[in-house]
Every structure is written in C-alpha cells, then in structure tokens.
Amino acid sequence: MEGDALAFFARGYNCAEAVVLAAEKALGLPPQSAAPAATALGGGLAGTGSTCGALTGALMALGLAGGPRDTADKERNEALLARGRALIDAFRAEFGEVNCSHLTGYELPGQYRAFAADRGRRDRCRRLVAFAADWAAENCTGGGVRAGPPAPDAGTE
Numbered sequence: 001m002e003g004d005a006l007a008f009f010a011r012g013y014n015c016a017e018a019v020v021l022a023a024e025k026a027l028g029l030p031p032q033s034a035a036p037a038a039t040a041l042g043g044g045l046a047g048t049g050s051t052c053g054a055l056t057g058a059l060m061a062l063g064l065a066g067g068p069r070d071t072a073d074k075e076r077n078e079a080l081l082a083r084g085r086a087l088i089d090a091f092r093a094e095f096g097e098v099n100c101s102h103l104t105g106y107e108l109p110g111q112y113r114a115f116a117a118d119r120g121r122r123d124r125c126r127r128l129v130a131f132a133a134d135w136a137a138e139n140c141t142g143g144g145v146r147a148g149p150p151a152p153d154a155g156t157e
Helices: 002-010 015-027 035-041 053-066 074-095 100-104 112-117 119-140
Strands: none
Touching (some): 002 015, 015 035, 015 053, 015 119, 035 053, 053 074, 053 119, 074 119, 100 119
C-alpha cells in the first residue's frame, strides 16, 4: 500500500488523497469512491496547516476498512476510535508533531503558494505519506479490520 500511496502522491494527488486512493485499492473498493472526500484535507485541512493530510487520510482508511456499518455497534466504534488514537500517537512519536505547518515549516494558509511550489517540501511529505500508508496497510488490511458490506439499514432509523 505504501508504494501505491507514493505513486499517487508522485502523480500530483495531495497527501490525504494519496493515502485514501491506496487504501481503496488495497481494500478492493471502487477507485475514487472515497478519495474525493479527502481532497480538502491536503495541506493540513484545506491548506490551513492543521492536522497533516497523510494522517487524516490514514484515519479515513481506517474508517473505510472497519467503520461501524451499524450505528448501534458501539463496541466496534470504540475499537475503531482506539485504533485511530494509536495511529495519532504513532505518528506523533515518529515525527514529533501532527500539524502540517510544523511538519513542513510553512505557516499556512499564508504561505500556501510557496508550500505548494516547494519540491523539497514534497520530498519531506513523502515520508509522512509513506508512514501513514504503511500504518494503514498493517492496521486496515492485515487482519484487524477489513472492509465489508454495510448493514442493510446502516445509519437509518
């Protein structure tokens, strides 16, 4: 999954899109089924420098793989949230931070044009995308959570 995410990133998809596109492929979901929802997450939530898009993309992958298909399944939801917190903790332990502005050195959104044009920054972001995709591959496709069909009345009353 990491290789796919890096290939998508190299093709110009933002960090969140790249991780979600790779997750779609790994989970056997239709291409572009969820990735468009990740577009506004790049650059730290809509280019604001907030939470890293690679991290939010991996959280989306986690939800795609094992999110509650039945709103009454509180245990499954709590387990998913615990895994999400574990991802955030692992990301912070690896990089010391979760905010895009701090990770990249750009004050966003004010410096967004420079951020978008900086090839060196894209190299730094490749590490973030690789980490997030690797974590998602291990935790979303390797036996813990897997995609499954939604419950017939998921989310409805």
